[in-house]
Amino acid sequence: MVERTQPINPWPGISAATLVAALILGTLVTVALRAETSGGFAPSDWAALRFTLVQATLSAVFSAVLAIPVARALARRRFRGRRLLITLLGAPFILPVIVAILGLLQVFGRSGWISDVLSIFGLPPVQIYGLHGVVLAHVFFNLPLATRLILQGWQEIPAERFRLAAQLGCNGMAMFRLIELPMLRRVLPGVLAVVFAICLTSFAVALTLGGGPRATTIELAIYQAFTYDFNLGRAALLSALQLALTAAAALAALKFSRGDSFGAGLNRAIRRWDGGTPLLDAIWIIAAATFLLLPLASVAISGVIGLFELPSLVFRAAVTSILVAAASTAILLLLAVPMAVSVATGRHNIVELCGILGLAASPLVIGTGLFILIRPVANPTAVALPVTALVNAVMALPFALRILVPAARDTVERHGRLALSLNMSSRTFFIRVMVLRLRPQIGFAAGLAAALSMGDLGVIALFADAQIATLPLQIYRLMGAYQMQAAAGGALLLLLLSMGVFWILDRGGRWHAEA
Amino acid sequence: MLKLDKCTIANGDFLLNADFEIETGARVAVIGPSGAGKSTLLETIAGFRDLKAGQIYWNGKDLTTLPPGKRPLAMLFQDGNLFPHLTAAQNIALGLRPNGRLSTDEMEMVRSALQRVDLLDMGARKPAELSGGQQSRVALARILVQRREVLLLDEPFAALGPALKAEMLDLVADLVAETKTTLLMVSHDPQDALRITRQTVLVADQIAQAPVATAQLFENPPPSLRDYLG
Numbered sequence: 001m002v003e004r005t006q007p008i009n010p011w012p013g014i015s016a017a018t019l020v021a022a023l024i025l026g027t028l029v030t031v032a033l034r035a036e037t038s039g040g041f042a043p044s045d046w047a048a049l050r051f052t053l054v055q056a057t058l059s060a061v062f063s064a065v066l067a068i069p070v071a072r073a074l075a076r077r078r079f080r081g082r083r084l085l086i087t088l089l090g091a092p093f094i095l096p097v098i099v100a101i102l103g104l105l106q107v108f109g110r111s112g113w114i115s116d117v118l119s120i121f122g123l124p125p126v127q128i129y130g131l132h133g134v135v136l137a138h139v140f141f142n143l144p145l146a147t148r149l150i151l152q153g154w155q156e157i158p159a160e161r162f163r164l165a166a167q168l169g170c171n172g173m174a175m176f177r178l179i180e181l182p183m184l185r186r187v188l189p190g191v192l193a194v195v196f197a198i199c200l201t202s203f204a205v206a207l208t209l210g211g212g213p214r215a216t217t218i219e220l221a222i223y224q225a226f227t228y229d230f231n232l233g234r235a236a237l238l239s240a241l242q243l244a245l246t247a248a249a250a251l252a253a254l255k256f257s258r259g260d261s262f263g264a265g266l267n268r269a270i271r272r273w274d275g276g277t278p279l280l281d282a283i284w285i286i287a288a289a290t291f292l293l294l295p296l297a298s299v300a301i302s303g304v305i306g307l308f309e310l311p312s313l314v315f316r317a318a319v320t321s322i323l324v325a326a327a328s329t330a331i332l333l334l335l336a337v338p339m340a341v342s343v344a345t346g347r348h349n350i351v352e353l354c355g356i357l358g359l360a361a362s363p364l365v366i367g368t369g370l371f372i373l374i375r376p377v378a379n380p381t382a383v384a385l386p387v388t389a390l391v392n393a394v395m396a397l398p399f400a401l402r403i404l405v406p407a408a409r410d411t412v413e414r415h416g417r418l419a420l421s422l423n424m425s426s427r428t429f430f431i432r433v434m435v436l437r438l439r440p441q442i443g444f445a446a447g448l449a450a451a452l453s454m455g456d457l458g459v460i461a462l463f464a465d466a467q468i469a470t471l472p473l474q475i476y477r478l479m480g481a482y483q484m485q486a487a488a489g490g491a492l493l494l495l496l497l498s499m500g501v502f503w504i505l506d507r508g509g510r511w512h513a514e515a
Numbered sequence: 516m517l518k519l520d521k522c523t524i525a526n527g528d529f530l531l532n533a534d535f536e537i538e539t540g541a542r543v544a545v546i547g548p549s550g551a552g553k554s555t556l557l558e559t560i561a562g563f564r565d566l567k568a569g570q571i572y573w574n575g576k577d578l579t580t581l582p583p584g585k586r587p588l589a590m591l592f593q594d595g596n597l598f599p600h601l602t603a604a605q606n607i608a609l610g611l612r613p614n615g616r617l618s619t620d621e622m623e624m625v626r627s628a629l630q631r632v633d634l635l636d637m638g639a640r641k642p643a644e645l646s647g648g649q650q651s652r653v654a655l656a657r658i659l660v661q662r663r664e665v666l667l668l669d670e671p672f673a674a675l676g677p678a679l680k681a682e683m684l685d686l687v688a689d690l691v692a693e694t695k696t697t698l699l700m701v702s703h704d705p706q707d708a709l710r711i712t713r714q715t716v717l718v719a720d721q722i723a724q725a726p727v728a729t730a731q732l733f734e735n736p737p738p739s740l741r742d743y744l745g
């Protein structure tokens with residue numbers, strides 16, 4: 001293929017990618033250099049590794065196995081609210097972890113709804129802390145993702161296959177074996193790998209529902225080495241271990257998972273002739289919806305009361321969170337848009353690779369590295385908020401690129417020649433064509449980045465002292481102080497802010513955008 | 516005079532040779548079976564593809580290494596000739612100033628170009644709010660303000676109905692006559708070629724042949740053209 005000239009200057013994107021790579025790899029090297037000076041792995045480190053692998057495996061298996069009947073039910077039933085439910089399945093991605101955990105505690109906790117019901121029958125309350133609590137929370141977050149991915153597999157089966165199978169008289173089990181099992185065999189490895197990789201770097205869930213020697217993830221162990229022992233060498237060693245794990249898992253996830261999980265087209269119900277039992281499908285859909293919505297409803301109800309007597313601390317934290325989210329979104333766009341444009345020229349695969357690096361990086365590892373780097377020159381707590389905004393932006397980068405790159409490619413493809421023949425400069429093409437054409441995708445990516453940053457409880461916990469807090473951290477502190485009313489109020493506020501900021505940016509991007 | 520000097524165009528395994536001249540102000544059709552390389556030929560002249568060998572000259576000036584926007588020619592593609600997010604007037608303005616704001620004089624030029632293609636009231640509309648024929652007129656109005664010496668048409672009117680296509684071709688004929696522009700036009704319909712061109716370049720069997728008189732060519736077609744015409 002003859003290479004065509006393109007009206008694009010790839011250098012801003014390459015510079016942005018270099019910055020990202022320098023941040024991720026630079027902190028990594030910093031951590032690695034530190035790690036050598038410590039005394040090797042302690043037994044508790046091996047326990048953390050074992051727990052991390054066990055909880056991630058269990059979370060992946062439960063999420064995927066439970067997602068199969070839910071996705072199947074959604075694929076073959078049409079009912080009112082189906083679209084809404086499928087849209088809601090995308091919501092956990094931007095749902096602040098601390099909000100979900102509070103909701104899960106209110107439903108499954110020691111003094112939660114289920115324990116209340118059990119006590120009527122004289123049974124002991126359920127325990128949520130420990131391995132099963134961590135897995136429960138992970139399934140809460142990843143069951144919807146797994147359902148969406150598997151549903152996509154179902155939707156991609158050509159309708160003609162079902163028609164042919166129906167004509168041949170296949171039904172029930174035969175239809176499943178003939179058409180659906182091969183699809184699941186193709187899709188499930190990717191689903192398992194993605195959920196496994198996500199759960200490996202779980203921090204906030206382990207922080208709140210895990211802990212103790214028997215339920216500590218590596219990510220949490222890094223945090224504890226930092227905050228309890230202030231043992232930087234050990235934190236660095238654990239970071240290196242975490243990095244090896246996440247890199248391997250991210251590679252596996254990329255290898256097994258195909259295409260876009262953000263894709264549209266999930267709104268179509270496939271016409272089926274094998275009947276099946278509507279009742280069973282209904283039970284699965286209702287059970288899944290209840291499992292997902294009950295904790296959120298619980299937070300909303302208890303939060304409404306707390307909302308009116310929130311301590312001023314919470315409002316201050318909310319303002320901090322909004323500022324951090326705004327800064328993080330701005331950083332993300334400054335990195336992601338030029339990078340997407342460079343990738344769109346098709347000649348800068350290295351830029352795309354730098355974007356994917358963020359998937360393998362763990363926020364606490366980057367945080368540890370930055371802490372080690374910053375400490376000799378400044379007080380790390382003084383830069384807690386900028387660092388949080390930066391790390392959040394880098395973590396959102398892989399997702400933003402996945403949203404932006406296809407549209408950027410399409411724009412180059414459709415309008416590049418015309419721009420060239422008009423002698424348009426690459427600067428003008430970027431401002432007058434690219435940015436305007438990408439507006440819906442930029443809005444979507446910005447919404448995701450803002451919501452993710454708003455709800456993030458990760459690197460901020462490393463850096464912050466008692467004076468500084470983002471809203472998720474403040475809620476965590478209120479929970480630790482057993483001020484559950486205020487925590488619920490704060491959680492509702494956080495939920496509204498995260499969803500609101502996503503909605504505004506996503507809508508803003510699509511406002512009056514021409515096809 | 517447009518001169519293709521011993522040109523070889525490569526596109527993967529595909530090869531096309533061209534070695535001919537076209538007089539300034541000529542109107543030339545480019546005809547041949549599909550896949551023979553008509554579009555490839557025009558894209559190469561426009562600078563979207565690199566030559567494997569040979570040189571392209573316009574009035575003695577070597578164009579071979581110039582980027583597309585610096586060549587003294589304008590091109591209309593099969594589709595994507597307008598930016599969908601810009602108004603008709605803004606699209607035309609890009610032909611005058613691709614990278615900046617228009618002066619008052621230039622705005623007047625955009626207005627008169629709109630007037631020339633009978634779209635004076637439509638300047639504020641975006642392409643989606645215009646019919647297919649009107650979109651073609653906007654593209655032609657932009658060609659008008661671009662004032663390039665050569666116009667390349669790669670079947671931009673293929674999606675229009677026969678009557679509308681004929682109307683557009685007549686408008687093109689008028690415009691190139693008014694501005695003394697040299698025209699090269701890809702077509703797969705002999706009627707189009709007969710309608711507005713005097714000469715025809717036949718592209719077949721890996722060769723773009725020198726232009727011959729259009730009417731004469733169709734009266735006595737060579738074997739490769741006869742196969743194509745059926």
